Amino acid sequence: MSNTERTLSIIKPDAVERNLFEKITDILKKNNLKIEKNKKLQISKEEAAEFYKEHQSKPFYEKLCNYLSSGPIIVMELSGENAISRYREIMGATDPKKAGNNTIRNLYGVSIDKNSVHGSDSSSSAERELNFFFKN
Numbered sequence: 001m002s003n004t005e006r007t008l009s010i011i012k013p014d015a016v017e018r019n020l021f022e023k024i025t026d027i028l029k030k031n032n033l034k035i036e037k038n039k040k041l042q043i044s045k046e047e048a049a050e051f052y053k054e055h056q057s058k059p060f061y062e063k064l065c066n067y068l069s070s071g072p073i074i075v076m077e078l079s080g081e082n083a084i085s086r087y088r089e090i091m092g093a094t095d096p097k098k099a100g101n102n103t104i105r106n107l108y109g110v111s112i113d114k115n116s117v118h119g120s121d122s123s124s125s126a127e128r129e130l131n132f133f134f135k136n
Contacts, residue, residue, distance in 0.1 A: 005083040006036070007120045008129040013071035015116035016040070020108050021074055024117065027104060028076075031090050033083055037134055038076040045069045051132055060113075067113055075133040084126055087119045 011024055025035060043051070048065040055061045078087060092103025096115055099106035109115040120126035 003082050004079060005081075005123065005126070006077055006079045006130060007084045007087050007126045008118070008133065009076040009078050009087060010068075010118035011074040011076070012114070012116055012118060013067065013073060014110055014114040015108055016072050016074055018108070020116065023108070024104055025076075027090060028078060028087075031080075031086060033078045033080040033087060033090075036077040036079050038074060039133075040072055040074045042072045043069050051129070063113060077130055077134055084120055084123060088121065091117050091119050 009028070011021060015021075015024065028035065045065055048068040049056070051068065052061060052064050055064060080086065090104060092099025092105040092109075094105070094115055095112045096105045096109025099109060104117050105115045108117075120129050
Protein backbone atom coordinates (compact mmCIF):
# COMPACT_ATOMS: atom_id res chain seq x y z
CA MET A 1 0.00 0.00 0.00
CA SER A 2 1.36 3.37 -1.04
CA ASN A 3 1.65 6.28 1.38
CA THR A 4 2.18 9.25 -0.91
CA GLU A 5 2.45 12.44 1.10
CA ARG A 6 3.03 16.11 0.45
CA THR A 7 5.36 18.25 2.53
CA LEU A 8 6.83 21.74 2.54
CA SER A 9 10.50 22.47 2.01
CA ILE A 10 12.03 25.90 2.46
CA ILE A 11 15.49 26.69 1.20
CA LYS A 12 16.44 29.36 3.72
CA PRO A 13 18.17 32.71 3.04
CA ASP A 14 21.72 31.47 3.70
CA ALA A 15 21.35 28.63 1.17
CA VAL A 16 19.64 30.82 -1.45
CA GLU A 17 22.44 33.36 -1.05
CA ARG A 18 24.99 30.60 -1.68
CA ASN A 19 23.09 29.38 -4.80
CA LEU A 20 22.44 25.90 -3.38
CA PHE A 21 19.03 25.37 -5.03
CA GLU A 22 20.29 22.91 -7.64
CA LYS A 23 22.50 20.98 -5.23
CA ILE A 24 19.61 20.63 -2.77
CA THR A 25 17.05 19.68 -5.43
CA ASP A 26 19.46 17.06 -6.81
CA ILE A 27 19.46 15.43 -3.36
CA LEU A 28 15.64 15.53 -3.30
CA LYS A 29 15.37 13.89 -6.72
CA LYS A 30 17.91 11.17 -5.84
CA ASN A 31 15.67 10.36 -2.88
CA ASN A 32 12.52 10.09 -5.01
CA LEU A 33 10.96 13.31 -3.77
CA LYS A 34 9.17 15.12 -6.56
CA ILE A 35 9.00 18.93 -6.64
CA GLU A 36 5.35 19.69 -7.41
CA LYS A 37 5.61 23.47 -7.06
CA ASN A 38 8.30 25.95 -6.17
CA LYS A 39 8.69 29.71 -5.96
CA LYS A 40 11.22 32.21 -4.79
CA LEU A 41 9.96 35.01 -2.57
CA GLN A 42 10.84 37.20 0.36
CA ILE A 43 8.54 37.28 3.35
CA SER A 44 8.10 40.04 5.91
CA LYS A 45 8.96 39.66 9.57
CA GLU A 46 5.20 39.58 10.29
CA GLU A 47 4.71 36.71 7.83
CA ALA A 48 7.64 34.84 9.38
CA ALA A 49 6.10 35.38 12.83
CA GLU A 50 2.81 33.93 11.57
CA PHE A 51 4.56 30.99 9.91
CA TYR A 52 6.54 30.11 13.07
CA LYS A 53 3.79 30.99 15.57
CA GLU A 54 3.90 27.49 17.15
CA HIS A 55 7.41 28.41 18.40
CA GLN A 56 6.51 31.83 19.81
CA SER A 57 7.07 30.78 23.44
CA LYS A 58 10.58 29.52 22.68
CA PRO A 59 13.73 31.63 23.25
CA PHE A 60 14.87 31.35 19.62
CA TYR A 61 11.55 32.55 18.12
CA GLU A 62 12.56 36.18 17.50
CA LYS A 63 15.88 35.15 15.93
CA LEU A 64 14.09 32.59 13.73
CA CYS A 65 11.61 35.20 12.42
CA ASN A 66 14.36 37.75 11.76
CA TYR A 67 16.38 35.16 9.90
CA LEU A 68 13.60 33.72 7.69
CA SER A 69 12.66 37.25 6.63
CA SER A 70 16.28 38.39 6.09
CA GLY A 71 16.50 37.49 2.39
CA PRO A 72 14.89 35.53 -0.43
CA ILE A 73 13.73 31.98 0.25
CA ILE A 74 12.60 29.20 -2.08
CA VAL A 75 9.51 27.31 -1.00
CA MET A 76 8.68 23.93 -2.54
CA GLU A 77 5.85 21.46 -2.34
CA LEU A 78 7.38 17.99 -2.34
CA SER A 79 5.53 14.72 -2.86
CA GLY A 80 6.52 11.11 -2.56
CA GLU A 81 6.31 7.92 -0.55
CA ASN A 82 6.42 8.91 3.17
CA ALA A 83 7.63 12.34 2.00
CA ILE A 84 7.43 13.99 5.45
CA SER A 85 9.66 11.54 7.32
CA ARG A 86 11.91 10.94 4.32
CA TYR A 87 12.56 14.65 3.83
CA ARG A 88 13.29 15.09 7.55
CA GLU A 89 15.83 12.25 7.30
CA ILE A 90 17.45 13.84 4.23
CA MET A 91 17.61 17.25 5.97
CA GLY A 92 19.43 15.88 9.02
CA ALA A 93 19.51 17.23 12.58
CA THR A 94 18.82 20.93 13.20
CA ASP A 95 22.43 21.38 14.29
CA PRO A 96 24.60 20.77 11.20
CA LYS A 97 27.41 19.49 13.49
CA LYS A 98 25.08 16.71 14.66
CA ALA A 99 23.49 16.01 11.26
CA GLY A 100 24.27 12.65 9.66
CA ASN A 101 26.81 12.39 6.85
CA ASN A 102 25.56 13.57 3.46
CA THR A 103 22.37 15.11 4.84
CA ILE A 104 21.51 18.57 3.52
CA ARG A 105 22.34 20.27 6.82
CA ASN A 106 25.58 18.29 7.20
CA LEU A 107 26.68 19.32 3.71
CA TYR A 108 25.44 22.93 3.62
CA GLY A 109 24.33 24.09 7.07
CA VAL A 110 26.41 26.87 8.62
CA SER A 111 25.01 26.83 12.18
CA ILE A 112 21.90 25.83 14.16
CA ASP A 113 20.35 29.13 13.02
CA LYS A 114 21.59 29.01 9.44
CA ASN A 115 20.88 25.36 8.74
CA SER A 116 19.88 25.91 5.08
CA VAL A 117 16.48 24.15 4.99
CA HIS A 118 13.14 23.74 6.74
CA GLY A 119 10.75 20.82 6.42
CA SER A 120 7.33 20.10 7.90
CA ASP A 121 7.43 17.81 10.94
CA SER A 122 3.99 16.18 10.65
CA SER A 123 1.08 15.81 8.24
CA SER A 124 -0.88 18.56 10.06
CA SER A 125 2.13 20.91 9.87
CA ALA A 126 2.64 20.03 6.21
CA GLU A 127 -0.97 20.92 5.41
CA ARG A 128 -0.82 24.22 7.32
CA GLU A 129 2.59 25.18 5.92
CA LEU A 130 1.71 24.29 2.31
CA ASN A 131 -1.48 26.37 2.62
CA PHE A 132 0.58 29.25 4.03
CA PHE A 133 2.72 29.47 0.88
CA PHE A 134 0.57 27.91 -1.83
CA LYS A 135 -2.97 29.16 -1.18
CA ASN A 136 -4.74 28.67 -4.49
